[in-house]
Amino acid sequence: MADGAGRLLGVEDVGIRFGGVVALGGVSLDVRAGEIHAVIGPNGAGKTTLINCISGRYVPTSGRITLAGEDITRLPPPRRAELGIARTFQNIALFKHMTVLDNLMLGRHVRMRSGLLACGLFWGPALREEIEHRRAVEEIIDFLEIAHIRKKPVGMLPYGLQKRVELGRALALEPRLLLLDEPMAGMNTEEKEDMVRFILEINQERGVTCVLVEHDMGVVMDISDRVSVLDFGRLIASGSPEEVRRNPDVIRAYLGDESLAVV
Numbered sequence: 001m002a003d004g005a006g007r008l009l010g011v012e013d014v015g016i017r018f019g020g021v022v023a024l025g026g027v028s029l030d031v032r033a034g035e036i037h038a039v040i041g042p043n044g045a046g047k048t049t050l051i052n053c054i055s056g057r058y059v060p061t062s063g064r065i066t067l068a069g070e071d072i073t074r075l076p077p078p079r080r081a082e083l084g085i086a087r088t089f090q091n092i093a094l095f096k097h098m099t100v101l102d103n104l105m106l107g108r109h110v111r112m113r114s115g116l117l118a119c120g121l122f123w124g125p126a127l128r129e130e131i132e133h134r135r136a137v138e139e140i141i142d143f144l145e146i147a148h149i150r151k152k153p154v155g156m157l158p159y160g161l162q163k164r165v166e167l168g169r170a171l172a173l174e175p176r177l178l179l180l181d182e183p184m185a186g187m188n189t190e191e192k193e194d195m196v197r198f199i200l201e202i203n204q205e206r207g208v209t210c211v212l213v214e215h216d217m218g219v220v221m222d223i224s225d226r227v228s229v230l231d232f233g234r235l236i237a238s239g240s241p242e243e244v245r246r247n248p249d250v251i252r253a254y255l256g257d258e259s260l261a262v263v
């Protein structure tokens with residue numbers, strides 16, 4: 001669902017500072033329902049801070065954030081998760097000693113009526129609910145092609161697979177808005193190709209709107225519907241990948257940065 005203008009997420013003049021550092025200085029952008037919207041920019045531009053403001057980890061000092069027209073600026077992260085906002089982290093955030101399956105079940109807790117404890121104890125209606133949630137999680141495991149590692153502790157898995165499990169944990173929430181913070185970071189070419197395929201399927205077949213923060217410009221230009229560019233906490237460009245690639249301000253911001261040269 002979106003607001004009247006087809007907008008799922010609205011970021012309106014959002015600002016946040018840390019001491020003397022202006023991490024975001026009045027950023028506005030729209031994410032339309034159904035799109036993959038990339039947020040790019042040089043290191044320290046404010047991309048992760050923006051994701052943190054959308055997910056509720058940070059509350060901006062000024063401005064407003066809306067989801068399908070509803071003001072969520074001051075809602076705590078669990079409430080935003082209930083509304084369908086899920087995220088992955090730049091540095092993987094999973095319970096490393098727990099299995100893949102259990103991490104995904106935890107990712108589902110906001111969808112559980114009986115609560116994790118009751119589900120685990122198999123009490124009456126909670127049993128039915130437990131079965132339903134397990135089925136949903138198993139479907140995600142199959143989709144992400146991680147059935148062979150479902151009983152493995154996450155900490156034992158190679159980095160690329162841990163990133164995939166983290167994506168699974170976010171999917172378990174059944175999001176309508178998925179915030180992906182550098183999902184390709186540290187991956188080899190084959191792992192990146194898999195991740196791209198999964199993101200495209202999540203977007204196109206599951207209808208999940210995605211905000212993608214990513215340094216791999218080849219991937220960004222290939223899969224994004226629209227791109228917003230941050231530099232020193234300010235939005236300097238927004239448009240189709242082609243428009244952004246040719247924008248003089250973007251070229252200037254990336255001057256000397258190899259990442260845009262590959263595009």
Ligand SMILES: Nc1ncnc2c1ncn2[C@@H]1O[C@H](COP(=O)(O)OP(=O)(O)OP(=O)(O)O)[C@@H](O)[C@H]1O
Pocket residue numbers: 018021022023041042043044045046047048049050
């Ligand atoms: N919790 C915090 N405390 C203090 N400063 C912070 C905090 N979070 C972010 N910053 C600062 O805000 C600015 C933007 O950081 P942010 O991590 O959002 O950039 P980024 O675009 O995601 O960078 P990168 O591409 O390197 O991950 C930086 O100067 C950073 O040091």
